[in-house]
Amino acid sequence: MTRDDYERRMERAGQSAAEVGLAGLIVTPGPDLTWLCGYRPPAVTERLTALVITPGSRPRLLVPELERPDAERSAGAGAVDVSGWSDGGDPYGEAAKWLEPRGRFGVSDSTWAMHLLGLQRSLPESTYGALTEMLPMLRAVKDAHEVARLAAAGAAADATYEEILGVPFAGRRECDVAADLARLLIEHGHSQVDFTVVGSGPNGANPHHEAGERVIQDGDMVVLDFGGLKDGYGSDTTRTVHVGEPGAEERKVHDIVREAQQAAFEAVRPGVACQDIDRVARKVIKAAGYGEYFIHRTGHGIGVTTHEPPYMVEGEHLPLVPGMCFSIEPGIYLPGRFGVRIEDIVTCTATGGRRLNETAREMAVVG
Numbered sequence: 321m322t323r324d325d326y327e328r329r330m331e332r333a334g335q336s337a338a339e340v341g342l343a344g345l346i347v348t349p350g351p352d353l354t355w356l357c358g359y360r361p362p363a364v365t366e367r368l369t370a371l372v373i374t375p376g377s378r379p380r381l382l383v384p385e386l387e388r389p390d391a392e393r394s395a396g397a398g399a400v401d402v403s404g405w406s407d408g409g410d411p412y413g414e415a416a417k418w419l420e421p422r423g424r425f426g427v428s429d430s431t432w433a434m435h436l437l438g439l440q441r442s443l444p445e446s447t448y449g450a451l452t453e454m455l456p457m458l459r460a461v462k463d464a465h466e467v468a469r470l471a472a473a474g475a476a477a478d479a480t481y482e483e484i485l486g487v488p489f490a491g492r493r494e495c496d497v498a499a500d501l502a503r504l505l506i507e508h509g510h511s512q513v514d515f516t517v518v519g520s521g522p523n524g525a526n527p528h529h530e531a532g533e534r535v536i537q538d539g540d541m542v543v544l545d546f547g548g549l550k551d552g553y554g555s556d557t558t559r560t561v562h563v564g565e566p567g568a569e570e571r572k573v574h575d576i577v578r579e580a581q582q583a584a585f586e587a588v589r590p591g592v593a594c595q596d597i598d599r600v601a602r603k604v605i606k607a608a609g610y611g612e613y614f615i616h617r618t619g620h621g622i623g624v625t626t627h628e629p630p631y632m633v634e635g636e637h638l639p640l641v642p643g644m645c646f647s648i649e650p651g652i653y654l655p656g657r658f659g660v661r662i663e664d665i666v667t668c669t670a671t672g673g674r675r676l677n678e679t680a681r682e683m684a685v686v687g
Contacts, residue, residue: 321465326358326396334375336455343423344374345451346415346439350430351625352451354552355459358395361387368411368435371400372418382415412438421445426454452629459623460630461643466553466623467667470645473555474665474676476508477547481559481679489563489686490538494518498531501546510548510555514626517545517558524560524659527616527651538564541658542686543651547626554626556647557677558663561684573610573652574660574683580604580650581662581681584618584632588648588666588673594636601650610652619647622665640668645676 333356337345347353349364353371359381361369367384378401383391385404392402405411412435419425422445427436429450436448451458462470483504489497498516505513519529520536524543536542540563547556560574584601598618605614619632622645630638632646649663664677 321358321395323396323398325465326356327399329356330373330379330396330399333455333458334373334377334379336458337373337426338375340454341424342426342449342454343420344372345426345428345455346419346431346448347371347373347428347451348431348435350428351623351628352428352430352459355624356396357381357400359391359397360394362390366432366434367407368405368415368438370411370415370435372415374418374420377418380418382411384411410442412442415439416442419443419446423447424449426451456629456638457641459628460621460638461641462623462645462667463643467643467645469551469553470555470622470665470667471676473510473547473550473553474557475678476505476510476550477555477557478677478679479508480504480546481544481557484544485561485684485686489536489540489542489561492536494520494523494531494534494536497536497542497544501544505546505548505555508550510550513546513548514554514556515545515547517543519543519545519659520563521658522656525653525655525657527653527659527661536563541566541570541660543659543661545661545663549624549626552624554622554624556622556626556663556665557679558649558661559679559681559684560660560662561686563686565685566683570658570660571683573654573658576605576608576610577650577652577660577662578681581648581664584648584650585664585666585673585675588640588668590640590642590668590670592640594630594632594638594640594646595634597632597640597648598634598636601648605650605652613652613654614650615653616651618650619666621646642668642670644668
């Protein structure tokens with residue numbers, strides 16, 4: 321990413337804010353700040369750091385004075401005016417100088433309450449809304465550079481899955497396999513591991529089970545869900561494997577989930593509402609008699625974080641647009657018995673969907 325890239329992003333953000341009637345955007349440390357101007361504070365503390373974008377004006381970045389040198393060296397620093405504030409001063413009063421007193425502003429979702437309250441004290445007639453509600457498409461549509469990075473992260477996760485199939489499962493703890501997943505993600509170029517779900521047997525019926533001390537046994541279904549960041553962009557994939565030969569119902573449930581995942585993928589095209597991707601997957605599972613056991617949304621966006629808008633869920637009316645990247649991950653979870661989930665990252669193109677994960681979706685048998 322270059323200074324010009326960040327400049328274009330901030331300019332587009334300002335234009336988008338004006339189009340929805342906002343006086344500007346206030347962005348504090350988190351993924352929005354990094355995406356917009358390339359600055360990642362050395363530590364997120366109680367000291368206010370805020371990027372202020374107002375339509376028609378040059379963006380301004382307010383930082384603690386002791387962190388100003390880092391901000392001035394960041395990738396997008398040339399596209400933003402950096403100002404410092406000193407301990408004992410009033411950072412909210414400083415930020416207020418750049419803001420319309422009676423304006424309505426979009427505020428990044430990760431903004432601490434104490435900072436928002438401080439701004440409200442300095443500008444008592446101002447109002448605020450969450451950035452993802454005010455500008456839901458700001459980071460949702462990726463450019464070619466971003467899609468390429470997501471594809472590279474997906475390929476690294478795929479390579480991790482291919483290697484994990486060769487490690488022993490039976491007789492080892494879930495946390496041991498999770499450690500293998502984390503190690504392999506790093507070996508394949510990830511700088512950060514966000515999660516390594518290993519849900520064996522009945523633990524697989526908990527979609528967000530944290531790998532624990534349970535010893536994996538012959539005959540277990542095992543849900544593997546893992547991902548993180550590579551070159552600043554996320555990976556997230558799920559496959560469900562079986563230790564030894566699976567039984568008839570296990571195969572049946574896995575096939576239903578695979579059919580639902582494929583149907584949802586085939587429904588991806590520009591103009592389709594996000595909720596319709598969820599509806600397509602859910603229809604398959606419900607028709608097979610397992611509707612009550614599909615207990616989460618079908619997908620989530622991905623980019624500089626592994627979970628972000630848009631969401632493939634009932635009630636999300638945003639239309640798919642070329643460049644949107646998101647997961648498709650239906651599942652069936654039978655309490656006390658086992659679970660199955662299959663997940664790929666998909667990008668919407670002008671002609672349909674493109675998978676960024678390419679490993680086999682058939683059930684793998686492991687030892």
